[in-house]
Amino acid sequence: MKNFLSIEDVTDLKGLVNEALAFKHAPFSQPDLGNNKTLGLIFMNPSLRTRLSTQQAAYQLGMQVIVMNMNQDSWQLEFQDGTVMDGGTAEHVKEAAAVISQYCDVIGIRTFAGLQDVTADYQETVLNKFVAHAQVPVISLESATLHPLQSLADMVTIQEHQKSHKPKVVLTWAPHPRALPQAVANSFLQWAKQWDCELVLTHPPGYELAPEFTNGVEVIHQQDLALQDADFVYTKNWSSYQSYGQVLTKDPSWMITSEKMSLTNQGKFMHCLPLRRNVVASDEVVDQSLVVKQAHNRLFAAQAVLAQILNNE
Numbered sequence: 414m415k416n417f418l419s420i421e422d423v424t425d426l427k428g429l430v431n432e433a434l435a436f437k438h439a440p441f442s443q444p445d446l447g448n449n450k451t452l453g454l455i456f457m458n459p460s461l462r463t464r465l466s467t468q469q470a471a472y473q474l475g476m477q478v479i480v481m482n483m484n485q486d487s488w489q490l491e492f493q494d495g496t497v498m499d500g501g502t503a504e505h506v507k508e509a510a511a512v513i514s515q516y517c518d519v520i521g522i523r524t525f526a527g528l529q530d531v532t533a534d535y536q537e538t539v540l541n542k543f544v545a546h547a548q549v550p551v552i553s554l555e556s557a558t559l560h561p562l563q564s565l566a567d568m569v570t571i572q573e574h575q576k577s578h579k580p581k582v583v584l585t586w587a588p589h590p591r592a593l594p595q596a597v598a599n600s601f602l603q604w605a606k607q608w609d610c611e612l613v614l615t616h617p618p619g620y621e622l623a624p625e626f627t628n629g630v631e632v633i634h635q636q637d638l639a640l641q642d643a644d645f646v647y648t649k650n651w652s653s654y655q656s657y658g659q660v661l662t663k664d665p666s667w668m669i670t671s672e673k674m675s676l677t678n679q680g681k682f683m684h685c686l687p688l689r690r691n692v693v694a695s696d697e698v699v700d701q702s703l704v705v706k707q708a709h710n711r712l713f714a715a716q717a718v719l720a721q722i723l724n725n726e
């Protein structure tokens with residue numbers, strides 16, 4: 414694996430999931446793989462799970478880790494070519510990515526959608542510029558449109574908890590007070606489409622995701638109907654793609670409750686976290702959910718990806 418930016422960088426999904434599970438059973442099985450190698454983690458946005466799990470994953474492989482909060486601790490970056498940089502930006506990504514590559518053997522970068530310019534976000538302008546000018550492998554720690562480390566951890570969690578060969582997996586929109594990116598939902602669809610499952614998507618009108626992610630996915634607009642007999646209820650808010658970045662509704666009837674979970678096949682509630690309790694899902698649902706197990710699996714997902722990059726498999 415050269416970079417890890419999306420599922421397209423994965424040649425064997427089941428193999429990668431099994432590698433993550435192998436690290437879960439033996440976290441220190443390859444303690445020297447990353448000896449004398451440094452992972453640089455660049456955060457342009459906040460994080461709890463990604464920051465801590467990826468650092469710990471690197472330590473378990475013997476790597477050193479450098480973390481930088483780019484927007485707070487560094488110079489403001491310019492991403493456009495040919496710009497007269499006489500405004501707020503002080504350093505061009507051309508130099509920044511190249512310089513970070515002098516100190517690090519692998520770079521992870523988190524860069525959320527701005528939710529202002531759909532073209533810039535969906536072309537992954539920031540991530541792609543960074544990759545273009547980096548001289549070492551790059552791992553997405555969540556980009557404008559995708560969150561592949563989360564999706565890998567989600568597939569690991571489904572693998573561990575599925576009771577049949579072809580579980581029913583429902584991705585449902587849920588309300589949220591703020592406009593959030595579509596990255597987790599897009600990415601989950603990409604990965605779940607390659608998993609052997611019955612995949613159903615449900616959301617209110619106006620929350621359709623980009624067709625490149627929903628092509629071939631069954632969409633049911635009545636949430637109660639979609640949840641029938643579900644084995645997994647993956648819940649996430651996202652802002653509108655068509656009315657880009659807008660919050661069209663905060664309809665509380667889309668919150669996941671125990672009553673809704675009772676429609677499922679004793680289904681498991683999943684969410685990437687952070688989660689606003691009693692807005693996205695009720696306390697009872699969250700307390701009986703897989704959310705902490707998913708977060709735990711972030712560690713082994715990151716470890717498997719780092720191992721493949723270090724081995725350049």
Ligand code: CP
Nearest residue numbers: 460461462463685686
């Ligand atoms: N799920 C996830 O990526 O969590 P953080 O934003 O806290 O890293």
